[in-house]
Amino acid sequence: MDECRDNRALVDNNEAQTLTSEDIDEMRRQGVKGDEIIEALISNSATYEKKTAFSQEKYRIKKQKKYAPRVLLRRPSARSICEAYFKKYPHRIGFLRVDALSLLLSLANVTANSDILLVDMVGGLLTGAVAERLGAGTGYVCNTYLGSSPYPVDMVRTFNFDNEICKRIVRAPLRDLCLDQTGTSEKPDACNAELNVGTSEKPDASNAELNGQTSSISMEEMSLPSNHEAADSETTVSPQSKMGKTPKAGEKASEEAIKSWKENGFSSLIIAAPDADAWSLAKDLLPLLSYSAPFAIYHQYLQPLATCMHNLQQGKMAIGLQISEPWLREYQVLPSRTHPLMQMSAFGGYILSGTKICSCS
């Protein structure tokens, strides 16, 4: 492209455009279409002709965004939901970038008809993404948690899952999943310890959730403390939960399912818990997996994963251990203007992955 124009004569003093905002408002009142307003702005710009062709195109696109915006409505998917949250509220998803999320799903061999154990402290994004890949059919996505209050997984609702998939999303506290064939005294320390910590830390949060938000229907259901007395009353839970059109994802796992998991183990494990320690979770959750089951642990920072990896190696609990740092660069693709975007996310977190092995000889 032969371009002789440049910006040597362009002065940025806000005097190039002769139309005022009142003129534009008047045009809008008269019902002038967005595209016509844009043409008017271009023809009333003293400097438009002096700009390079690329620059003119940028100008036109900028005006289009303001005066004739176009939106494309698409069905939500793990990708679009993750990208949206990462742009706007990354802290709510623990800075889990879309490529890191994709890696978690692959490394943990998420597929239909499998039982996936999750620790989702990233608002439900992980749960939704896993459920999307699990599909309807058999198998479960089981969210587990220390203590008695599940972590909020509101974002699952954004996925618009139908009933069949919602049924696959369940929850169970860690103490219910722990293998205790030799009696309650044999339960791992964490199960008992967290029971005390959980109930003392969480009650205020749970009450706030119950009283506050009428809009987060599924969140209300899940913040009810799950002790034995409440278990019965939960099935006849407050009328508010029935009025919502949202199918119920995140119900308590059935006794039958829990029994099956204790017998066969889960087929994989994913942990995305920015505020928890990777090793303390891993050491209690790995025993719940089948042999040869893959697992993937996401964390924003490297050190906790390095410690976890070291301990897993020492304890001979897993093989194929590796820590990955996903890297994602976005490009603008236009003729003669293809280049990386000027800003790039450098912090997508890290993932520790591996395969559980049978310690029997």
Add this chain to the structure above:
Amino acid sequence: MLCSDGTKKLSFGGSIKDGDLVIVYEKRDVMKAVKVSETSVLQNRFGVFKHSNWIGKPFGSKVLSNKGGFVYLLAPTPELWTLVLSHRTQILYIADISFLITYLEIVPGSLVLESGTGSGSLTTSLARAVAPTGHVYTFDFHQQRAASAREDFQSTGVDSLVTVGVRDIQGEGFPDEYSGLADSVFLDLVLLFTLH
């Protein structure tokens, strides 16, 4: 590798049987796919391993050689397969594969078109993503490579989810019968800028 039978669940809890595909793990970057057979042996720097010792053990087990050395036997997954498959062409690895599948929004039941099949690395992951009700139609213009890919998909047990065709997609486009039906299309072609 996968459960296309909706009544069974994917569970590694099963034990190794004669005829199963296992991934023999020596260390992180030394792994090999082996078909278990009653009468076969595996020989490596750790010694001689009789397959018959493996049968009946759970996946994920440590097995010993005649010299006391050991390896682990893992159940195959698309990730492990990508690391052990034989390269007839350059392949895609996990980082790109995982990103692609999320970007293409592939879910169980999807119909996916792929060209070219190459060594079937991506294809195996696509099969996992569409299982049990979807399908992958993959094409390669090289007859022998298409045949090798078909063999691989049989070994890994994804052949009911994948159909390999021999066709020059760049020259002829995808077959008309899929027109308007594909949920996702993946192209990895040689001369992309000549596509119309």
